[in-house]
Amino acid sequence: MPAKPTMKAIIEGLLYVAGDEGLLLAQLEQILETNQSTIRQIIEELKVSYESEDSGITIVDRPEGYQLVTKPCLANYIKKYVQTPVSASLSQAALETIAIIAYRMPISRIEIEDIRGVKSEKALQTLVSRGLIKEVGRAEGTGRAILYGVTNQFFTYFGLQSLEDLPPISQQDFEESEGEESDLFYDQFKRTMMDL
Helix, strand or coil: CCCCCCHHHHHHHHHHHHHHHCEEHHHHHHHHCCCHHHHHHHHHHHHHHHHHCCCCEEEEEECCEEEEEECHHHHHHHHHHHHCCCCCCCCHHHHHHHHHHHHHCCEEHHHHHHHHCCCCHHHHHHHHHCCCEEEEEECCCCCCCEEEEECHHHHHHHCCCCHHHCCCCCHHHHHHHCCCCCCHHHHHHHHHHHHC
């Protein structure tokens, strides 16, 4: 039977999964069911271990929380990685996300997540880094969320001339697909791409 993970390992894993959004101290307190001073102490221990070890990551303080990030000394390498053409195919999550963007652009991350029923931060990062989507504006109202749309690279990547090459999907299809495990967008998008 595997050993129970330490509090340090749990915090590290949670911060990794949270990605760019990081986690609030209050969230960690609720998840770990322990007090904030214990959490702060463990995070300080993690910071020290990242600094003393040959590690490419560290933890930074955010307003009322924390975020796991790469160290600034890696910036040039990360820039090269992002600029390097990647031949690997897109994951199902990325395909679902880009299909939703193609059909519904401009669209915010929250709207994408409402349709997919899961977090989409990593998929969006992948698509932006590959140059398949970009910020096309900001939503009105509180927070001014980023709105995403496809790029010219999207059309090249999928061998499309325009968005009209995608199969038609009605508003009813959009509404019926929300929250379903099998994503209508992904299924139709995948079928279209296989037919090209």
